[in-house]
Amino acid sequence: MSAQVERSRGVSVKLRSFSNSLPMSLLLAREAVMNRFRSALHLFNLTEQQWRVLRALNSIEKIEVTALANATYLLAPSLTRILKDLEARGLIERQLAEDDMRKSLIAISPRGLNMIDAVAPYSEHIYGEITKAFGEEKLGQLQRLLRELTESTNALPADDYRDEVLPSEIQEIVGMRQRGRPRRSEG
Numbered sequence: 733m734s735a736q737v738e739r740s741r742g743v744s745v746k747l748r749s750f751s752n753s754l755p756m757s758l759l760l761a762r763e764a765v766m767n768r769f770r771s772a773l774h775l776f777n778l779t780e781q782q783w784r785v786l787r788a789l790n791s792i793e794k795i796e797v798t799a800l801a802n803a804t805y806l807l808a809p810s811l812t813r814i815l816k817d818l819e820a821r822g823l824i825e826r827q828l829a830e831d832d833m834r835k836s837l838i839a840i841s842p843r844g845l846n847m848i849d850a851v852a853p854y855s856e857h858i859y860g861e862i863t864k865a866f867g868e869e870k871l872g873q874l875q876r877l878l879r880e881l882t883e884s885t886n887a888l889p890a891d892d893y894r895d896e897v898l899p900s901e902i903q904e905i906v907g908m909r910q911r912g913r914p915r916r917s918e919g
Contacts, residue, residue: 749813765862766780768858768861769783772851772854772855772858775854776779776847776851776853778847779814781804781806781810781814782814782817782818783851784804784806785800785804785806785814785815785818785824786818786824786840786844786847787809788800788803788804789824789839789844790840790844790845793839794827794837794838794839795837795838795839796835796837796838797811797815797835797836797838798827798835800838809882815838821843822841822843823841823844823846824839824840824841824844825838825840829838850919912915
């Protein structure tokens, strides 16, 4: 736990400033980058998530839906809606897995490849603008540092607060309703 400090605005533990928190810094950078891409994606009637799926499918022959969700960092219900729309537009193809008829394999369609070809010049132009503005060396360094951050953070032992008992006044504020997805149990 962080050291206790004088109460400032009612908070007894000193937090780093909101704008300098790592999650906020990463979100701000993501938004700055994605703002550059949104207009081009809008031109092709694609959402960021749809483009992410098409880009992922462009690099492989076919993939099972769960593996695609993991690869694109999309929740299964969101991916299901995205795939339904992409399939209706003829941008992807779905087939049942031979070894398990309950599973679907997803592949980009020829029409989807045409979409990738149409969007690619816009995407590469935007990458070029970002690279020119930020610097090729710095962009490469940033990508290496982000990979290192991902790897080192993933290597940390998991925090498990399930058995943590909160003070009663905090339990009253928190309420008893669970929020978010249940954590996967390991083992």
